[in-house]
Each structure stands twice: as C-alpha cells, then as structure tokens.
C-alpha cells in the first residue's frame with residue numbers, strides 16, 4: 489500500500505497500475521480535470537502540479553518543501569508519504585488564491601490549457617520565494633510553454649503574486665499538514681500493484697539491494713523524467729519497478745575535504761548549490777538543464793543511469809574525474825564514470841547492481857574547469873553538443889588534461905587524442921589548433937535533427953578555442969550560455 493495526502497484528504501492506494509501517471513490519476517480516477525495534458529513528455533508544463541514533502545533543516549526542525557513537477561512524468565507510487573496539490577486545491581472558501589487573482593488582474597490568464605500549469609508553477613514560486621526576483625520567476629516559468637506568446641502579463645502576475653504575499657490556507661495549515669505527513673511517514677516498503685504489475689517503494693539501501701537482487705528484471709525508478717517516457721511516448725508497460733526516491737541514504741549529499749558524495753536519488757535542483765559552489769559552470773549548466781519541473785524531479789543518478797549520449801552531467805563529471813559507487817547486494821565497487829559507459833545505452837552495470845553515489849572531487853587551487861552547452865534554445869532544451877574542459881597548468885605548461893564531450897559519440901566520451909596533444913605542451917594558440925585537429929580523430933559524430941555531424945565537430949573545435957580565450961581573459965563572460 490502507499491499513502492499520501494491529496495491536499496488534506498488521506499489517500500491509501502494499493503490496487504493501481506503502477507504505470508499510471510499522476511496526471512491520469514487526477515483526471516481519470518479522481519475526476520479532477522483542472523490539470524491538463526499538453527504533450528505528455530515533460531515539455532509544455534500544462535500538467536504542472538505541486539508536491540510538498542517533509543524537509544528537516546540543520547536543527548532537525550521539520551518544514552514543508554514545495555516543488556513543481558510535471559504530473560505527466562510522475563508515477564503515482566512516488567507520492568508515497570507526500571502531499572499532492574493540484575490546481576483545484578488553490579481556491580479556498582470561494583476566494584481565488586492570490587496567485588490566481590494576480591493572473592486575473594494582470595491579464596495573464598489566456599487559454600485554458602496552459603493557464604492551470606502556469607498557476608501551479610507560480611504557486612510553487614510563491615512558496616519558495618517572496619522577493620519577486622525576476623530571475624527566479626523566469627526560472628520557475630521556463631518549463632511552461634504558451635503558444636499565444638503571452639508571457640509578459642504572466643511575468644507581471646509573478647511579480648505581483650510573489651511580492652510579500654499574505655499567508656494562505658497552506659501557510660495557516662502548515663503545522664497540521666506536517667503532523668499529518670509525519671503520521672503517514674512510511675515505515676516499511678510500500679507497494680502498488682495491479683495484476684502482475686508492481687512498483688515497490690523501499691526505504692533503505694539494504695532493502696533496495698535485496699529487492700533488486702530478487703527482481704533483476706525490475707526497472708529502477710528515480711525521478712521518472714526519462715523512464716516515464718517509455719510509457720507515455722512509446723506506450724510500453726513496465727511490469728516491475730522499484731522506486732528509489734524514498735531512500736534517505738540515496739538523497740544525501742556528504743561533504744568531505746577532498747570530495748562531495750552525492751546520493752544517486754538527489755534531485756538535480758538540490759545538486760545546484762553544492763556543485764555551483766565548487767564549479768560555477770556546473771551550476772550554470774544545471775540552470776540550463778531541462779526545466780525547473782524536470783530538475784525538481786530528475787536526479788543525478790538517473791542522468792547517468794539512462795546512459796544517454798546527450799545527457800548533460802556525464803561529460804562534466806568525466807572531465808572532473810568523478811567516480812561511481814555501485815552496489816549489488818552487500819558488495820560495493822568504485823568505478824571511474826568514464827568506464828561506466830561502454831556503448832550506446834550499454835553500461836558496465838551488472839544485473840541487480842545500482843548506482844549508490846556519485847563521488848565528485850572538490851575544486852583545486854589551479855582550477856580551470858569550464859563547461860559549455862550548445863542547444864537550439866537557452867531553456868528547456870537538450871544539447872546538440874556539451875563540452876567540459878579541465879586542464880592542470882603550471883607556468884603556461886599543460887601538466888594534465890581531461891576533456892569530455894556529450895553529443896559527439898554513442899556515449900559521453902573523453903577526447904583522448906586531443907588530451908595527448910595537450911599534455912606537456914605550452915598552452916598557446918598553436919597548441920590549441922593542433923588539439924582542435926585531434927578532435928577530428930577522437931570523434932565521428934552523427935547527423936540528426938539536433939545538428940549535422942559537420943556542425944557538431946566544428947562546434948566542439950570552436951568550444952576548445954573559446955575555452956582558450958576565456959582562460960587567457962578570465963573577465964570574458966561567454967560561458968555555458970553559448971547557444972545557437
């Protein structure tokens with residue numbers, strides 16, 4: 489069984505198809521049609537809902553953390569122990585919520601498909617930021633598409649709604665909601681099943697290892713932003729899933745003198761601060777990773793686990809020398825991330841083995857790490873090419889080079905010939921030009937709808953030139969924000 493709050497109503501579910509998305513659950517099972525389906529692929533934001541979870545601050549004080557999610561990519565089992573808020577829940581005692589009122593007053597409400605999603609993104613924004621910061625408003629709304637180009641009044645509504653809002657029914661009822669969530673906090677593995685389909689929801693790494701050992705055929709479900717597409721876009725049915733998002737050990741970030749250890753199920757939006765503090769370009773890249781809804785849901789472990797050749801974090805992590813802690817049963821092993829990817833969607837992971845942690849070295853004094861994402865849009869778009877450069881320089885001589893690319897091969901991959909040209913050489917334009925030629929030996933990219941092979945190779949070479957110029961003139965601000 490799984491339990492969650494639907495606003496304030498306790499729902500207990502056990503006999504549901506685990507392939508059911510929260511969007512379908514709301515609309516078809518509960519008859520709540522306010523949440524809309526636009527694309528069913530995480531692109532448009534029409535299906536945005538807000539999920540609140542208990543969060544303990546440094547002094548172990550429980551608070552609610554509100555996050556916007558795409559309900560079209562969220563399976564119902566992942567609601568276990570949380571509060572689901574949909575657009576129907578905002579109006580209270582006959583009064584529109586202040587976010588809805590702002591949309592009306594600022595003429596932000598346009599078509600009925602996108603407006604509920606905008607309202608829910610604004611609601612999450614208001615809960616997380618009451619400073620009316622325009623950058624935060626832009627970030628919160630970048631995953632909501634409006635085809636009638638009416639963004640300006642919506643941004644005005646964001647400003648009005650987030651400028652010192654009066655407490656709403658959610659603030660007034662916060663203590664009661666926290667008490668109710670504590671009362672339903674899972675204490676044992678949850679399960680949702682229908683016929684022979686099931687989704688298991690373990691609470692510890694040891695339980696996950698046991699369950700995965702007995703169900704090697706299971707698909708691990710983290711944020712679902714990739715996995716759910718198999719159901720919503722490819723119309724497959726996933727018979728056995730194990731949801732890893734309720735395992736506290738996998739949601740921790742641990743700080744050591746020389747490294748960060750990031751649990752595989754930490755949402756990307758929670759990785760932002762720590763990675764940005766070490767590597768500002770990593771922070772910039774994460775801001776350009778999908779949309780806020782996807783980053784609230786999607787995890788670093790899932791971004792590596794899906795082994796996509798155009799996943800954004802792997803090239804950066806490879807250039808930084810990151811390692812994976814893999815677990816199977818009671819046995820763990822460390823593996824350099826670059827050795828994890830073997831061929832297109834083929835990894836070194838064994839049956840029943842999973843990623844427990846991603847281990848990222850801390851920045852050194854001679855830090856030269858830079859990363860660049862080339863995509864057709866600035867926000868909410870997947871890379872055509874993603875590049876990460878990390879050199880160790882001493883008095884203008886290159887002592888070591890780690891360079892990795894996404895979008896240039898069947899896997900995220902190091903540019904080994906290019907690195908060999910650089911190692912030991914003087915860091916000047918002539919060396920860079922030789923290294924650019926070597927990139928043509930390292931990669932034979934493909935042409936697809938994102939970019940032609942010629943464009944990809946030329947972009948990769950130009951990004952290396954750009955990196956050189958930036959290191960020579962550090963004040964130049966042309967970093968990850970490169971886009972076509």
Ligand SMILES: Cc1cc2nc3c(=O)[nH]c(=O)nc-3n(C[C@H](O)[C@H](O)[C@H](O)COP(=O)(O)OP(=O)(O)OC[C@H]3O[C@@H](n4cnc5c(N)ncnc54)[C@H](O)[C@@H]3O)c2cc1C
Pocket residue numbers: 529530531707708709710711712713714715716732752753776777778779782785786787788789790791792793794795798799800801841842843844868869870871
């Ligand atoms: C609209 C949209 C935009 C996107 N934009 C980007 C983008 O800009 N950049 C980018 O890189 N990606 C992007 N993605 C892809 C996706 O969001 C990311 O890859 C995300 O990090 C996946 O994480 P998840 O937790 O949702 O993974 P899930 O979908 O839950 O899982 C993905 C895969 O990893 C496996 N897995 C999960 N956890 C583990 C584990 N602990 N051990 C082993 N395997 C595991 C799963 O079984 C599955 O095969 C986008 C997706 C969408 C829908």
Ligand code: FES
Pocket residue numbers: 524525526527528529530531532533534535536558559560561
């Ligand atoms: S329906 Fe478009 S993002 Fe979910």
Ligand code: FES
Pocket residue numbers: 597598599600601602603633634635636637638
């Ligand atoms: S609000 Fe729906 S297209 Fe603009």
